Each structure stands twice: as structure tokens, then as C-alpha cells.
Amino acid sequence: MTDANRTTDIAVIGAGIIGVSCALAMARQGLRVAVLDRQPPGMGASYGNAGHLATEQVFPIADLSILKRLPAMLMDPMGPLRLDWKYLPQALPWFTRLLLNLRTAPFQRTVAGIRALNENSLGAWQRLLQSIERPHLLKHDGSLLVFERAESRQAIDALQTRLRQQQVPVDVWQADAIRQAAPQLSEHLQGGLFFPATGHFIDPYRVVNELVAAAKACGVEFHQQAVTDGQVNSAGVTLSSDQGTFQARQVLIACGAHSAHLTARLTGKRVPLDTERGYHLMLPREQQRLPFAVTSLERKFIMTPMQDGLRLAGTVEFAGLHAPPSMGRARQLQRLSRGLFTRELDAEGATEWMGFRPSLPDSLPVIDKVCDGKVLLAFGHQHLGLTQAAITAQMVAQLVQPGSLQGLPAVTPYRLGRF
Numbered sequence: 001m002t003d004a005n006r007t008t009d010i011a012v013i014g015a016g017i018i019g020v021s022c023a024l025a026m027a028r029q030g031l032r033v034a035v036l037d038r039q040p041p042g043m044g045a046s047y048g049n050a051g052h053l054a055t056e057q058v059f060p061i062a063d064l065s066i067l068k069r070l071p072a073m074l075m076d077p078m079g080p081l082r083l084d085w086k087y088l089p090q091a092l093p094w095f096t097r098l099l100l101n102l103r104t105a106p107f108q109r110t111v112a113g114i115r116a117l118n119e120n121s122l123g124a125w126q127r128l129l130q131s132i133e134r135p136h137l138l139k140h141d142g143s144l145l146v147f148e149r150a151e152s153r154q155a156i157d158a159l160q161t162r163l164r165q166q167q168v169p170v171d172v173w174q175a176d177a178i179r180q181a182a183p184q185l186s187e188h189l190q191g192g193l194f195f196p197a198t199g200h201f202i203d204p205y206r207v208v209n210e211l212v213a214a215a216k217a218c219g220v221e222f223h224q225q226a227v228t229d230g231q232v233n234s235a236g237v238t239l240s241s242d243q244g245t246f247q248a249r250q251v252l253i254a255c256g257a258h259s260a261h262l263t264a265r266l267t268g269k270r271v272p273l274d275t276e277r278g279y280h281l282m283l284p285r286e287q288q289r290l291p292f293a294v295t296s297l298e299r300k301f302i303m304t305p306m307q308d309g310l311r312l313a314g315t316v317e318f319a320g321l322h323a324p325p326s327m328g329r330a331r332q333l334q335r336l337s338r339g340l341f342t343r344e345l346d347a348e349g350a351t352e353w354m355g356f357r358p359s360l361p362d363s364l365p366v367i368d369k370v371c372d373g374k375v376l377l378a379f380g381h382q383h384l385g386l387t388q389a390a391i392t393a394q395m396v397a398q399l400v401q402p403g404s405l406q407g408l409p410a411v412t413p414y415r416l417g418r419f
């Protein structure tokens, strides 16, 4: 153990978008912060997500309508949802909890919990990026959900009504509005919903690394080590890693989909955290196709214009943390795009990627402080970790130094004790 380690106030485990945003926020409070990650920063789910500031997504990861479509979806190996049947026994308790959370009261609690974060997300991100002088990393240009089949109009109308009930800003676009704003999209698109209070990041990996640079400038140390265990003691927390031990007064667990083990070791609490694996296909030759992120209602994937090309992303796969990726699902995204544009996408030089969304069965993250304040938790942001990172960081900073920030969402819905 070095002298520097001995005086660390907070050890953050996990250098994804959540851990890095929190580290910067806490360093700005004057705390001595060290970040430990087994990989270089930003190489987890935060590397390859769709970059969508998805403030419009206020509903849980599943709803009752999915149940009806589930058997057909699961039978299609290249469909938007895949279950590795070998993984079913392990996933069953999680699915059971997911189903129980579809009942009216928990469903409404989830929507309120997601809304409280999402409604504060755009402002939190704008302030954060402004503070590191990188506002251009986020394009606040809205995003569009399109539909192709006439029979989908009913579903779009119903969704629009439900979103308005939740105060989500939404405009209805007819086909001609789409053609005007995004002329490269196919003429057969029937219409869609435009979400003005959303946007996209031009490169999510770069966002992490710009925050890392800002954090380093505030004195945050980054150490590449895999934390294997931890213990709360009178001096704070002792962590064991592949590099030895690490002592800090407090620890923040921000390991994304990998957070359950250390949470159990440090708090004694088992969280029902699982992963919804997702894929992307990056098309470097497609720089100028879209002005904003576009999602297809029927094909269930998103296309986001980024600095280095067009990113096609989506699909949910339940296969746990250890099964190898099925990259055919990433390539499938290009096939899914066929017919959505006036001219087909150019896939030359395309790269594939798989990442682990950290998902809890009530679709809410854990943001909390436990063990007499020695253990902080920020994980489980499912499909919305990028969206909610900046506001999560403010909430964690507030937990560390109560009263330091005003007007934040209350942490009650996100407490560990709900499990």
C-alpha cells in the first residue's frame, strides 16, 4: 500500500460512464478520489452504447403487451429478444421479479422513479459538459421514432397518449415532416413521434475519456486493477484486488452489470442484478445519413449519427455475463436497416460490438449509501446509463456531502433496501 492510497477518501470501483462521472463530481467536492477498473476507462457497456440521451424512455424495460408477443419473439433466433435457453434456470428468479413488477403499483413506482431521473438528465449533462468545456459532445437535436406499417399507427397513437400523460415532450410527425428533416429515410415510412427533449452523444467512449481527463486534472487517480473482494472495517473499507490491497474511507461500487458480487461482499445484500446483452454495428462510411437518432418501431433498433459513422444498435439477449457474444446479432442490424433508406447503407469496414446492460427487475438503478456511509452504490441503470450518468453523479455527490447540491431527485426509490 502506498502513502497515496492510505489517504484516499473514496475508492470508485468501475470506470464506466457512471463511475467516472461520480469520481469527477466527488473530486470537485474536494475529496481525494481513486478509480479502480480492471480495464482502461470506458471499455464496458459505456464504450459502445447507442449514444442516445433517451429522456423519453420513461417506461420499464418490459410491459404487459410484451407478454403476448414473447413466445413468437423468443422463437426467432435473430429477433430483437433472445434467451439462451441454457441460461434460463439462472435467469428465472429475475424474470419472476420482472413479471411481479408489472403489477400496477410497482409499475407506477418504476415510471415515477425513471421520470425523476430522466427529467433532470438533459440539464445535468449540459452543465457537466459545459463545466469541462466540451458541450459539443452532446447534440440536443431530438430523436425520432418511425413506423412503416399502416397498422402500427394505432400503437404509435397509444404510445403518444401514454407519453403525454407522463409529461414527455412529443410531437407527432407525418411522412412529409420526416422527408423534410431526414430526406435519406425511405419514402415508405408512414410517420413517427419526434422527441424534442432528447439528443445524442457524438461518441460515448470519448465522453468517458473527456471526463477522465477532467477528473485527472482534479487529482483523481486511475488504477488498472480487478477488485475481487472487500471488507468494511472501523477505518473504512479494505479492498482486495489482483494488485494487492487498497484502503479508503469510503467505496463506491459502480461496476455496471458486474456489481452484484462486490455488493454482496461489502453489504451482505444480494441484489437481483442481471444483464441484458446488447449489440452494435458501426458503419464508418456512413457519416452524413441522419441528422438525429432514429429508432424503428417495428424493427426495434436505433441508428445514431456519430463522429465516426452511423451506429446501429439494439437487441436484448439474456445469456449472462460469461457466454461468448453472438456477433451475428450485430451483423443482423445491417440487414434490419434494409428498406429504411432511399439508398442502402454502406457496411464496408463495419465493426461489431457486444456490451452488458446492467438491469434490475424493477428497471430502476441502485443509488444509495449504506454501511454507516462507508459503502456507496451506483449501478443498474439498464438501457439508460448514459442518459442518467450526470444526474446520478450529482446524487452520489449529495449522498457523500449532504446539503452540497439542491433540487435533486430524492434517492428513496433507488435504495438498496428495496430488495
Ligand SMILES: Cc1cc2nc3c(=O)[nH]c(=O)nc-3n(C[C@H](O)[C@H](O)[C@H](O)COP(=O)(O)OP(=O)(O)OC[C@H]3O[C@@H](n4cnc5c(N)ncnc54)[C@H](O)[C@@H]3O)c2cc1C
Binding pocket: 013, 014, 015, 016, 017, 018, 019, 036, 037, 038, 039, 040, 041, 042, 043, 044, 045, 046, 047, 048, 049, 050, 051, 052, 053, 054, 225, 226, 227, 228, 254, 255, 256, 257, 258, 259, 277, 278, 279, 280, 313, 314, 354, 355, 356, 357, 358, 378, 379, 380, 381, 382, 383, 384, 385, 386, 387, 388
Ligand atoms: C447495445 C447497447 C446500447 C445502449 N444504448 C444506450 C443509449 O442509447 N442511451 C443510454 O442512456 N444507455 C444506453 N445503454 C446502456 C448504457 O450503456 C449502460 O447503462 C451504461 O453504460 C452503464 O454504465 P456503467 O458505468 O454502470 O457500466 P460499465 O460501462 O459497464 O462500466 C463498469 C466498469 O466496471 C468495471 N468492473 C467490473 N467489475 C470490476 C471489478 N471487479 N474490478 C474492477 N473493475 C470492474 C468494468 O471493467 C467496467 O469498466 C446501452 C447499452 C447497450 C449494451
